Amino acid sequence: MSAPEPAIRKTLADANLQLAIYNNTGRFKENRRKAVAPEKLPEYQKLRSQAAAVKRHTLDFLDVYLMQLEAAVTANGGKIVWASTGQEAADFILNLAKERGHNLIVKSKSMTSEEIHLNERLIEHELEAVETDLGEYILQLAGQRPFHIVAPAIHLTRDDVADLFTEKLGIERDTVIENQAMTARRVLREKFMAAGIGITGANFLIADSGAVVIVENEGNARLTHSAPKIHIAIAGIEKLIPRMRDLGVFLDLLGRSASGQPLTSYTSIVSGPRREGELDGPEEFYVVLLDSGRTKVLADSQKRESLQCIRCGACLNTCPVYRKIGGHNYPWVYSGPIGKIITPQFQGREKDPWLPFASSLCGACAEVCPVKIDIPGILLQLRREHSESPQGSEERTMFRRWAWLMRRPRIYSFAAKIGLGFLGRKPNSWLKRVPWPANRGPLVAWLAERDFPAPPPKSFRDLWKERRR
Amino acid sequence: MDPRDILFGRVREALGRKIGQKPLPPPEPLLRIRSEPAASKLEIFRNALESLSGTVTVAPEVAGVREAVEKLLNGRTAIASNNPFLAKCGIPDISGVTSGIRDSAELRNACVTAGVGITGAYCLLADTGTIVLRATPEEPRLISLLPPVHIAVVHQDRLLTNLDEMLSMIPRPVNASSAMVFITGPSRTGDIEQFLVRGVHGPGAVHAVIVSGKNPPE
Numbered sequence: 001m002s003a004p005e006p007a008i009r010k011t012l013a014d015a016n017l018q019l020a021i022y023n024n025t026g027r028f029k030e031n032r033r034k035a036v037a038p039e040k041l042p043e044y045q046k047l048r049s050q051a052a053a054v055k056r057h058t059l060d061f062l063d064v065y066l067m068q069l070e071a072a073v074t075a076n077g078g079k080i081v082w083a084s085t086g087q088e089a090a091d092f093i094l095n096l097a098k099e100r101g102h103n104l105i106v107k108s109k110s111m112t113s114e115e116i117h118l119n120e121r122l123i124e125h126e127l128e129a130v131e132t133d134l135g136e137y138i139l140q141l142a143g144q145r146p147f148h149i150v151a152p153a154i155h156l157t158r159d160d161v162a163d164l165f166t167e168k169l170g171i172e173r174d175t176v177i178e179n180q181a182m183t184a185r186r187v188l189r190e191k192f193m194a195a196g197i198g199i200t201g202a203n204f205l206i207a208d209s210g211a212v213v214i215v216e217n218e219g220n221a222r223l224t225h226s227a228p229k230i231h232i233a234i235a236g237i238e239k240l241i242p243r244m245r246d247l248g249v250f251l252d253l254l255g256r257s258a259s260g261q262p263l264t265s266y267t268s269i270v271s272g273p274r275r276e277g278e279l280d281g282p283e284e285f286y287v288v289l290l291d292s293g294r295t296k297v298l299a300d301s302q303k304r305e306s307l308q309c310i311r312c313g314a315c316l317n318t319c320p321v322y323r324k325i326g327g328h329n330y331p332w333v334y335s336g337p338i339g340k341i342i343t344p345q346f347q348g349r350e351k352d353p354w355l356p357f358a359s360s361l362c363g364a365c366a367e368v369c370p371v372k373i374d375i376p377g378i379l380l381q382l383r384r385e386h387s388e389s390p391q392g393s394e395e396r397t398m399f400r401r402w403a404w405l406m407r408r409p410r411i412y413s414f415a416a417k418i419g420l421g422f423l424g425r426k427p428n429s430w431l432k433r434v435p436w437p438a439n440r441g442p443l444v445a446w447l448a449e450r451d452f453p454a455p456p457p458k459s460f461r462d463l464w465k466e467r468r469r
Numbered sequence: 470m471d472p473r474d475i476l477f478g479r480v481r482e483a484l485g486r487k488i489g490q491k492p493l494p495p496p497e498p499l500l501r502i503r504s505e506p507a508a509s510k511l512e513i514f515r516n517a518l519e520s521l522s523g524t525v526t527v528a529p530e531v532a533g534v535r536e537a538v539e540k541l542l543n544g545r546t547a548i549a550s551n552n553p554f555l556a557k558c559g560i561p562d563i564s565g566v567t568s569g570i571r572d573s574a575e576l577r578n579a580c581v582t583a584g585v586g587i588t589g590a591y592c593l594l595a596d597t598g599t600i601v602l603r604a605t606p607e608e609p610r611l612i613s614l615l616p617p618v619h620i621a622v623v624h625q626d627r628l629l630t631n632l633d634e635m636l637s638m639i640p641r642p643v644n645a646s647s648a649m650v651f652i653t654g655p656s657r658t659g660d661i662e663q664f665l666v667r668g669v670h671g672p673g674a675v676h677a678v679i680v681s682g683k684n685p686p687e
Contacts, residue, residue, distance in 0.1 A: 024663055043501065050499040061492035063480045076643060082472040084479070134669055135660035153660055161661055181658055181666040188670065193581070209643045219614060219656040219671025226610040226648070237480070244640060245498040248632040259659075262517075263597040266671065267651040271643035277606035279576045281648060291476055299483035 086116025
């Protein structure tokens with residue numbers, strides 16, 4: 001599949017959407033920059049190095065830490081559920097809901113659950129699964145997927161939300177944002193108090209403690225893991241960190257990188273069901289650990305670092321491509337630079353071979369990444385793999401011919417003269433379209449967005465010859 | 470085959486590791502602990518929480534807490550946890566304050582209707598203006614979550630600089646509680662046009678009442 005060009009052009013031509021993306025990502029970007037500036041956080045670079053080293057170590061010995069986590073969760077009275085696929089994760093939840101007789105499920109924001117289309121699977125079986133993060137709730141009503149991994153609804157305005165609430169909730173149209181938030185509070189509060197199951201994601205899993213760490217601002221995740229009888233946390237196996245004592249470093253980086261907050265409003269460390277004598281909290285606690293492509297990434301020691309990601313979204317906010325095309329033009333739920341490197345690795349490179357090429361390799365993403373993932377480097381590796389695969393045969397042939405030509409100066413010189421004859425030599429002018437016979441294929445696409453300087457009257461080789469005389 | 474064994478098999482194969490093979494030691498934890506005089510810690514905490522629109526009231530002694538809380542309540546009804554420190558401060562005696570609940574359903578109802586939730590706190594983290602709560606039989610989860618206002622009453626002894634200091638004192642907080650929450654200011658959202666709205670799901674106002682002076686024994 002090639003890039004979804006008509007959709008991208010539509011995004012580029014939508015002035016309101018462009019403004020929304022630009023303003024929202026711009027504010028995040030600026031807040032992050034201020035929050036990690038040396039006068040605010042002098043040890044920032046040290047924290048990044050530590051976080052990267054800890055994550056890399058955990059991935060390199062993931063079997064050991066998964067076993068530690070399992071032992072600790074079990075000791076705390078919880079249960080680990082191992083899921084190789086999204087289907088297995090959803091089936092576990094479906095069966096549990098059926099067994100316990102719960103039809104209403106509240107959910108807090110989880111990209112992992114988006115990734116496996118959990119809501120769709122639950123709703124198919126006539127369960128009511130309600131997103132409770134304000135942005136996710138709006139998107140669920142609108143039937144859309146997240147536009148951004150941290151701020152899912154940045155592409156919608158108060159007017160969009162007003163229309164949506166009127167249509168779906170049957171309330172009077174109201175464009176005051178405070179009122180809209182309070183409407184969501186009222187509607188969702190009832191759901192929280194009635195739900196039998198709460199599903200959260202996990203920002204971190206702490207191996208030595210058997211704990212799930214959930215970071216949020218609204219309080220919906222706290223309600224999700226506090227109010228219902230059952231709490232299920234769903235997470236990819238890469239979310240592990242070894243020790244509780246590692247948490248400080250990661251929390252210091254996550255909030256600042258995502259939104260510039262030193263710490264988000266709520267950080268929950270949940271490690272099991274309610275204990276003897278407690279008046280609230282879940283009676284059952286499950287951690288669903290998901291593979292769904294992760295072990296494939298793990299097997300490649302060079303690209304393994306892709307799994308270090310803590311989903312802060314900083315790379316999206318700083319990316320010149322994301323900031324123009326937005327989140328919905330990427331093929332999967334993970335957008336932006338991180339989406340560009342994990343989508344091909346999770347879903348297969350063949351599905352969207354264009355993805356690693358849709359980058360200027362400017363390196364801004366790597367610069368802001370709190371866990372130092374070399375995103376441009378991985379993009380280059382993916383490009384190399386593409387060119388070495390059957391799909392890259394055209395490219396390989398082209399370069400093989402080019403190499404052949406370059407090694408034969410006389411033929412090269414002759415071919416260049418013919419080629420330039422077609423282009424015409426006009427000094428200080430620009431080529432705006434490609435003349436026959438090259439006016440098709442990649443060159444046309446390339447020149448569609450760029451002007452190319454017309455060749456000068458004399459080639460470098462001619463000049464060289466003249467001056468040596 | 471058991472799904473667990475399948476997954477472990479895949480992970481080990483991906484990493485080229487055998488069952489029981491020892492890992493390398495992890496990087497040393499990076500703990501940032503500094504000593505800060507009590508007075509400056511209090512100022513750091515105050516600045517951090519106030520910048521998030523929370524408030525900090527210092528009561529010079531246990532005797533002064535009641536007055537401070539009454540002022541914050543301003544006539545609203547409240548539910549207070551069974552934390553012994555609150556009893557010591559005379560919170561349950563304030564009119565309009567419900568306390569001493571020992572039943573789950575009753576607790577839920579009380580939290581849904583109360584105007585304010587009053588809790589103690591396990592500790593405070595100055596650098597971020599954070600109130601740390603631990604779920605226990607005396608300190609349920611919902612009191613600091615369902616009412617639109619949260620008041621935490623805590624002795625100044627429990628004011629620490631940051632998370633690393635807390636973890637250096639209790640490296641395994643999960644031993645004592647299955648749910649620990651760091652509360653850093655009020656509930657907030659910016660999900661619509663990045664416009665800040667407080668109190669979207671949790672409390673929209675957070676007040677810390679810090680008791681200075683001597684902490685009388687329980």
